[in-house]
Amino acid sequence: MTKLLILIVVVLGILAVAQLARVYELTSKLRGKREEEIFDADNRMNATLMWLFPIAYFGFFLWLVMAYGDKMLPVAASTQGVDTDALMNFNWWILIITFIVTNILLFYFAGKYVFSKDRRAYWQPHNNKLELAWTIAPAAVLAVIIIFGLNTWQNITAPALPDAMSMELYAKQFDWTARYPGNDGMLGATDYRVISGENPLGIVTEATINKRLEEISLEKADTEKELGGLIADSRREELEHRLGYLDRIAARIVNLRMVMAQDIKTKGAASAYLHGADDVVTKDFMLPKGRETNILIRSRDIIHSAYIPHLRIQMNAVPGMTTSMKVTPTITTDSMRTIAEVMQQVDEINAIRAGKGQSPYVFDYLLLCNKICGAAHYNMQMTLTVTTASEFDAWLAEANKKPFEPASTNAEQPAAADGGIAAMPVNGNDSSTN
Amino acid sequence: MGAHAHAANAGHAAGHHEHHHHEESFVSKWVFSQDHKMIGKQFLVTAIFMAWVAVIMSLIFRLQLAWPNEGFAFTNFFLGDKWAPGGVLDPNMYLALVTIHGTIMVFFVLTGGLSGTFANLLIPLQVGARDMASGFINMLSYWFFLLSSVIMLASLFVEGGPASAGWTIYPPLSALPKAIPGSGTGMTLWLVSMTFFIASSLMGGLNYVVTILNLRTKGMKMTRMPLTMWAIFLTAVLGILSFPVLLSAALLLLLDRTLNTSFYLSDIHLAGEALEQTGGSPVLFQHLFWFLGHPEVYIVLLPALGITSEIISTNARKPIFGYRAMIGSILAIGFLSFIVWGHHMFVTGMNPFLGSVFVATTLLIAIPSAVKVFNYITTLWKGNIIFTPAMLFSIGLVATFIAGGLTGIILADSALDIAVHDTYFVVAHFHIVMGMSAIFGMFAGIYHWFPKMYGKMMNTKLGYAHFWVTFICAFGVFFPMHFIGLAGAPRRYYSYTEFPMFDSVVDLNIVVTVFAIIGALAQVLFTYNFFYSIYRGPKAVQNPWKSNTLEWTTPVEHIHGNWPGPIPTVHRWPYDYSKPGKTEDWVSQITPLDPGEEEH
Ligand code: HEM
Numbered sequence A: 001m002t003k004l005l006i007l008i009v010v011v012l013g014i015l016a017v018a019q020l021a022r023v024y025e026l027t028s029k030l031r032g033k034r035e036e037e038i039f040d041a042d043n044r045m046n047a048t049l050m051w052l053f054p055i056a057y058f059g060f061f062l063w064l065v066m067a068y069g070d071k072m073l074p075v076a077a078s079t080q081g082v083d084t085d086a087l088m089n090f091n092w093w094i095l096i097i098t099f100i101v102t103n104i105l106l107f108y109f110a111g112k113y114v115f116s117k118d119r120r121a122y123w124q125p126h127n128n129k130l131e132l133a134w135t136i137a138p139a140a141v142l143a144v145i146i147i148f149g150l151n152t153w154q155n156i157t158a159p160a161l162p163d164a165m166s167m168e169l170y171a172k173q174f175d176w177t178a179r180y181p182g183n184d185g186m187l188g189a190t191d192y193r194v195i196s197g198e199n200p201l202g203i204v205t206e207a208t209i210n211k212r213l214e215e216i217s218l219e220k221a222d223t224e225k226e227l228g229g230l231i232a233d234s235r236r237e238e239l240e241h242r243l244g245y246l247d248r249i250a251a252r253i254v255n256l257r258m259v260m261a262q263d264i265k266t267k268g269a270a271s272a273y274l275h276g277a278d279d280v281v282t283k284d285f286m287l288p289k290g291r292e293t294n295i296l297i298r299s300r301d302i303i304h305s306a307y308i309p310h311l312r313i314q315m316n317a318v319p320g321m322t323t324s325m326k327v328t329p330t331i332t333t334d335s336m337r338t339i340a341e342v343m344q345q346v347d348e349i350n351a352i353r354a355g356k357g358q359s360p361y362v363f364d365y366l367l368l369c370n371k372i373c374g375a376a377h378y379n380m381q382m383t384l385t386v387t388t389a390s391e392f393d394a395w396l397a398e399a400n401k402k403p404f405e406p407a408s409t410n411a412e413q414p415a416a417a418d419g420g421i422a423a424m425p426v427n428g429n430d431s432s433t434n
Numbered sequence B: 001m002g003a004h005a006h007a008a009n010a011g012h013a014a015g016h017h018e019h020h021h022h023e024e025s026f027v028s029k030w031v032f033s034q035d036h037k038m039i040g041k042q043f044l045v046t047a048i049f050m051a052w053v054a055v056i057m058s059l060i061f062r063l064q065l066a067w068p069n070e071g072f073a074f075t076n077f078f079l080g081d082k083w084a085p086g087g088v089l090d091p092n093m094y095l096a097l098v099t100i101h102g103t104i105m106v107f108f109v110l111t112g113g114l115s116g117t118f119a120n121l122l123i124p125l126q127v128g129a130r131d132m133a134s135g136f137i138n139m140l141s142y143w144f145f146l147l148s149s150v151i152m153l154a155s156l157f158v159e160g161g162p163a164s165a166g167w168t169i170y171p172p173l174s175a176l177p178k179a180i181p182g183s184g185t186g187m188t189l190w191l192v193s194m195t196f197f198i199a200s201s202l203m204g205g206l207n208y209v210v211t212i213l214n215l216r217t218k219g220m221k222m223t224r225m226p227l228t229m230w231a232i233f234l235t236a237v238l239g240i241l242s243f244p245v246l247l248s249a250a251l252l253l254l255l256d257r258t259l260n261t262s263f264y265l266s267d268i269h270l271a272g273e274a275l276e277q278t279g280g281s282p283v284l285f286q287h288l289f290w291f292l293g294h295p296e297v298y299i300v301l302l303p304a305l306g307i308t309s310e311i312i313s314t315n316a317r318k319p320i321f322g323y324r325a326m327i328g329s330i331l332a333i334g335f336l337s338f339i340v341w342g343h344h345m346f347v348t349g350m351n352p353f354l355g356s357v358f359v360a361t362t363l364l365i366a367i368p369s370a371v372k373v374f375n376y377i378t379t380l381w382k383g384n385i386i387f388t389p390a391m392l393f394s395i396g397l398v399a400t401f402i403a404g405g406l407t408g409i410i411l412a413d414s415a416l417d418i419a420v421h422d423t424y425f426v427v428a429h430f431h432i433v434m435g436m437s438a439i440f441g442m443f444a445g446i447y448h449w450f451p452k453m454y455g456k457m458m459n460t461k462l463g464y465a466h467f468w469v470t471f472i473c474a475f476g477v478f479f480p481m482h483f484i485g486l487a488g489a490p491r492r493y494y495s496y497t498e499f500p501m502f503d504s505v506v507d508l509n510i511v512v513t514v515f516a517i518i519g520a521l522a523q524v525l526f527t528y529n530f531f532y533s534i535y536r537g538p539k540a541v542q543n544p545w546k547s548n549t550l551e552w553t554t555p556v557e558h559i560h561g562n563w564p565g566p567i568p569t570v571h572r573w574p575y576d577y578s579k580p581g582k583t584e585d586w587v588s589q590i591t592p593l594d595p596g597e598e599e600h
């Protein structure tokens, strides 16, 4: 309420200022001046302000750099990010110099050539040489920027090395799940129609297909049973609708089974359909330092974006397609925590948090969702842990003990058997990944 | 063509005289007016209203960003208990406000408002025509605009709230009501509103193009047109070529929403259920959207650049430097703007080679943009500058165009865009280069042509206060956002409290919000000055800025047909300011060349 009052007071204050301006206008009219004429005093005042403004402007810029420059993202923690930062810094030099020079010229001229009755503006409609020069100069600079930029872009987006491990990030409202290949080194095929509570990523195996078909036929049976009873017309319509839907989905899944059989027949052991059962589905997002990893990205529902600011990488998660980005982390989470720049940032953050009585912060890499996806978009995050390659191998070997579909279990008792995190497959689309 | 156009105009003029004596009814004068000047004013007043709606929305979400999860009476006052229980903004409403704020600002204020006002007001006056080619279609264009504004505002009140998928309304989020509450009725209304908006835009645009091509007065060669006309002409062409693509994108989205088609949908599992749609691609929508979306940013910007070219030259009392280069850059920007849309999609998984092509085309745009900036600066050099409020805003535009254009180079560099795409850095970039530049151009135009619109003068002192506070606040608001973005903070986040990573930069959000509040208050000054001056402002003289262009040869009192007698003939370009050998420092376009005088 007090805030509303403050607002009202401020608005009234402004109206008072406006009223004063009117009074001024009337008095100047009484003095026989036309208010709308621009007087020398006005021109001089504005000319002075034109000279003062850039001081404030550059001052503000400088203050931001001094006060916040060290709070920007710390050193890039991937080879791709190191390339990006080099390109970024190169660009900044050009841009900041251009920024300062053009602004100085603009405000200097604006303030200097203020109106005087005794002077005339210099008649200069054009000057072809000058114009040619400042078309060619930016063109040349831009050519350099383009070449350097495209070179970096090519390095970053070139296909991952053939022996790079592929892992998957799977997005849905509003969380992430990771999937790693099992001992076979390959990720299995997925399809969004076999997604279920136990198979959140929609990994396709004989068992998940059967399970899903079974669930559907159970629901069909229930629906038909209800239809057999006495029910309102609207409900009947709804249920009939539902039955049609279940039939069509079941038909698609049966079709998927045929596709799968065909694929296995032609590709043999290389078929992605044979590699899902041993995949590791986990809420732990781990990457090995110094190794190139190919991150495949999928979405269950709408577009999300996998953004890892410290590694300077980002790629959208688009339903219906698999996107990818490669990354070679260069600093483990543990070493990052000991880098002076990072420690200083963490200290500052902790000073702020202590002031608010919040728990202390320990540095971690974060995977953030960077495409608007709904109410909890702002909290769709996952911690990334970068370890040494050997630590990673050990972790993956351990994780492999809890595959998505343990070899011993059948479809009736899948993930539950391994308990805990291991068996949380994310969702899937019908695109197959290898 | 010139002669032919002239004949047609003369005929019109003759017919016009009798017509003139009819008493116009209140309705045909003020409501269903077909007079371009009145229609321009209708656009302007509607846009000012819409701008206030969008400003208040931005204050509400800025309060949340600065002081997350705190209650504000201000928020509760506008949103009530449903969307702001205890004054704490609801996260869904946060996204809705951001979406509608962007939509209103980009389309209703800076497209409909800016082009609608100045194209309508200025085209016939500056090319020397009695009115638009079709007064009726012109009137329809306004009424469709008003209708679409009303529908957009109505969407704020529906169950589930207005569209919330961002002003870019990417499907599937915008296609599936189960994905976000705002994708229900609110989204349908958004699409319906935009359909009317596009229709309005097309009717307006066709009229502008036809009028400029066919109804120029005798002597008004294309190369004697003021740069405002060139800019508005290209803007209209861009709109005609790109808005239909948005319309088709919107219609396909509507089909996906209502008839279960799958243009943009495939393999989606939502709310525990697999959707049946397969085979579509959400990325297709982005291609269609940005095929309009990028030209759209120039639709917004070019009129502002045209307006300021005119105002800077007039008030520097110096010809605009490099008139032909300015036309050339407008044409180059217009052409290039159609082949750069992919720079909004570098991280959608597009083929990297295609990405490279978009990098190159996008960066090419920086060349004509740079030429324009250099030409503005050179126009000021050795000028004789009169600081009207319009001139201040024009110089302000050059400053924002520099700052925003430079960060565009970072974003256009695909490798860098990976790191900053969809962060606050982008928000800073497009608000400065598009938002501020275009708004400054619009303010400049309002201050400059207010005497032409209302026959009154606005208060200069209030104009100065308005400019300086707005100018300072614009940088206070948007400059720090670069830093928030470079710290890695994503945009469209309801708050940054869920992880500590940004704790040391988010206090910049308080700086931003405080500047935003002061900046918004400065607009009260403007609004007051505007409406007060309409009624009580001092009466304007015919040519208050000693300007060369044709509109200042019409009488102060508006008349149907613009000129009481025949339409004047044009003898020279519009920028003969401080020409050697002339006694005055200006020479109207209708003054014949002296014997032996070179045109320029
Ligand atoms: C030197 C010229 C410019 C260049 C090189 C440039 C480049 C870019 C790029 C590459 C993006 C995409 C960034 C991203 O989403 O990550 C972008 C965003 C944007 N630009 Fe520019 N730009 C320039 C000028 C302009 C102008 C003149 C306007 C407006 C009149 C404008 C308005 C926008 C808008 C509205 C967005 C945001 C789109 C969104 O919602 O994501 N830009 N710009």
Ligand SMILES: [Cu+2]
Binding pocket: A304, A305, A369, A370, A371, A372, A373, A374, A376, A377, A378, A380
């Ligand atoms: Cu998200």
Ligand SMILES: [Cu+2]
Binding pocket: B293, B294, B297, B340, B341, B343, B344
């Ligand atoms: Cu663009």
